Amino acid sequence: MSAKSDVFVRVACKCPICKRESTHRYLKSKMFQPVTTEDDHFVRKYRWELEQFKKLRPEHLHVWHCPHCHFCDEKEVFRGEDNCGGKLDMIRDKLLVEFRRPESPLVRLGESIDLQAEMVSWSSALAAHLVAIFIQNQLSPNMRLKGKLARLYLRSAWLFREKKYPDIVGGRAPEDPDFIQIFNDLKEEATEIPFDEESAMKSAIEYFKLELETVGRTDNIRQEVSLMFLLVSLYRRLGDKRMSYDYVRMIFQQGTKRRNATQKALEGAIRRDNVTGSQIEHIKSLLKWLNNTVERSSDTAEELSEEIFKEEYPRARKWVMEMENPTPETILTTLRGQHFFEGTCRRVANIFKKNLLDTDPDKLEEAVAAANKAAEEEKAKGFFSKVVSMIKGDEEK
Numbered sequence: 001m002s003a004k005s006d007v008f009v010r011v012a013c014k015c016p017i018c019k020r021e022s023t024h025r026y027l028k029s030k031m032f033q034p035v036t037t038e039d040d041h042f043v044r045k046y047r048w049e050l051e052q053f054k055k056l057r058p059e060h061l062h063v064w065h066c067p068h069c070h071f072c073d074e075k076e077v078f079r080g081e082d083n084c085g086g087k088l089d090m091i092r093d094k095l096l097v098e099f100r101r102p103e104s105p106l107v108r109l110g111e112s113i114d115l116q117a118e119m120v121s122w123s124s125a126l127a128a129h130l131v132a133i134f135i136q137n138q139l140s141p142n143m144r145l146k147g148k149l150a151r152l153y154l155r156s157a158w159l160f161r162e163k164k165y166p167d168i169v170g171g172r173a174p175e176d177p178d179f180i181q182i183f184n185d186l187k188e189e190a191t192e193i194p195f196d197e198e199s200a201m202k203s204a205i206e207y208f209k210l211e212l213e214t215v216g217r218t219d220n221i222r223q224e225v226s227l228m229f230l231l232v233s234l235y236r237r238l239g240d241k242r243m244s245y246d247y248v249r250m251i252f253q254q255g256t257k258r259r260n261a262t263q264k265a266l267e268g269a270i271r272r273d274n275v276t277g278s279q280i281e282h283i284k285s286l287l288k289w290l291n292n293t294v295e296r297s298s299d300t301a302e303e304l305s306e307e308i309f310k311e312e313y314p315r316a317r318k319w320v321m322e323m324e325n326p327t328p329e330t331i332l333t334t335l336r337g338q339h340f341f342e343g344t345c346r347r348v349a350n351i352f353k354k355n356l357l358d359t360d361p362d363k364l365e366e367a368v369a370a371a372n373k374a375a376e377e378e379k380a381k382g383f384f385s386k387v388v389s390m391i392k393g394d395e396e397k
Helices: 088-099 105-110 122-136 146-161 166-170 177-186 195-215 221-237 242-270 277-321 328-337 344-352 361-396
Strands: 008-014 019-027 032-037 043-048 061-064 073-074
Touching: 061 122, 073 122, 088 105, 088 122, 105 177, 105 221, 122 146, 122 166, 122 177, 122 344, 195 221, 221 242, 242 277, 277 328, 277 344, 328 344
Parallel strands: none
Antiparallel strands: 008 019, 032 043, 061 073
16 A cells, blocks of 8 residues: 555554564544534544545544553553653553453453554454553552543543444444453453443543642643533533533633633733733733633533523422412522522522413423513513603603
8 A cells, every 4th residue: 555545654663561562553634634523522523535544433543552561552652752650660560460360451351452453443442442541540549640541531431432323333343252252251340441431431520620630730721621621521421410510610710710810911911011912912812712711611501501400490390389388589498408400499489480380391481581571571661651751741841
């Protein structure tokens, strides 16, 4: 195959653990382009420069595998660009122990990996990710690389999600039946390894939150916001919309605070003579990004608030209907006591004030809109009557 018609870059390098050489490959970035991306960065569809490679999944080659000792990690580690936080010696010692245990997940999963096949199988890609996760979890909790584990768990969730899409599944190489058997056998033994999308996302959340604590101490607002938006998406996918809402509110609050400070900094920079044009442009760029962040978080908060309300309203309405002589104040107190979402509490109290609790829930939104419109019209009539009275009074004078 000519270089022009090949999408791979092949690299021969030594394993950072066993020091034996093997050939690895990754995809040329210019040969494919994400077309459809989901909210947690999972790429649903790619556009390829060369039609014959359209069934490839770049995610399947993200983790590299040493065929000699079964060490698995991201390519930067194999290429010497990432030393795993200086923990490679510790990892080597752990792997020497695991490699001598035939029943170890390192050995059993590692032997099922073939990343050199023309079409890398889903099972090989998943096995490589699971081995990488297993290896990182051999370190004590305080020594683990939080960001790396978070990424590996998230990418494992993506691989599990692929099975939900027929077009992706149809483009894969057949799954290895031996891997499926190994995978099922390990479910009871390897508790740190995810065995479905949900468990992978839950573990990703755990480590992204730990990573967020570290990033929060570096004052890197862009990375901090990026991590929080990712947590918003993951909690939302798991159905925990309350936690998702809490994180999006944090983004809104921090973004608003930083935006106000940046606006003042920009105004001060413009007044000073010793600030360069490039520095002012940098501040303007940050301010624009903060404006977009605040707007995006506000929109997302409204969406989540609406979703939570629709889920909680039937139960909240039932509580109110069973109350004796309810008032807006007692409704708020009661629903808060039952740990309903604050937005739900306020909206139910408002619905009660508008005498709409008996309205069919499916028609509630329309009824509230009509009530609000009527109230606005009544308010406008009152204002018009007041103006007319004032005019008549002036004429009489």
